[in-house]
Amino acid sequence: MSNRLLRLSPLVSRLGASVGLHSLQVQNRNIASYSSRRSRWVLLARDASEIDRLERMIRARMRYAGVSEPEVVVTRPEQADLEAAPLWTDDYSNILSVLKFAR
Numbered sequence: 001m002s003n004r005l006l007r008l009s010p011l012v013s014r015l016g017a018s019v020g021l022h023s024l025q026v027q028n029r030n031i032a033s034y035s036s037r038r039s040r041w042v043l044l045a046r047d048a049s050e051i052d053r054l055e056r057m058i059r060a061r062m063r064y065a066g067v068s069e070p071e072v073v074v075t076r077p078e079q080a081d082l083e084a085a086p087l088w089t090d091d092y093s094n095i096l097s098v099l100k101f102a103r
Contacts, residue, residue, distance in 0.1 A: 007098050007099075008042075009040050010082075010086075011088060014085035017077075021046060022047070022048045023042055023044050023051070023076070024051050024076055025075050025077060027075075058072075058074055059074065
């Protein structure tokens with residue numbers, strides 16, 4: 001979901017929720033010691049327990065690697081965030097709704 005110009009994570013989580021999927025969002029910063037670049041992922045699963053398992057696994061690997069927040073941030077979207085994100089369909093999409101504006 002990494003994109004310098006668009007906020008795609010909320011969009012993908014909202015699309016997943018619209019078909020009954022649960023999501024977990026993961027974001028990391030540049031971590032030079034791991035040759036890691038800034039990235040975003042959205043993990044989707046039908047079963048909420050699978051999202052729980054994935055979150056535990058990611059956090060365990062973070063501890064093992066000695067990486068902590070804010071280098072890697074693991075979140076679950078709140079219901080209000082899902083409702084605020086655009087729901088793109090074949091009949092509706094709005095590129096401006098996901099555009100990142102320079103601050």
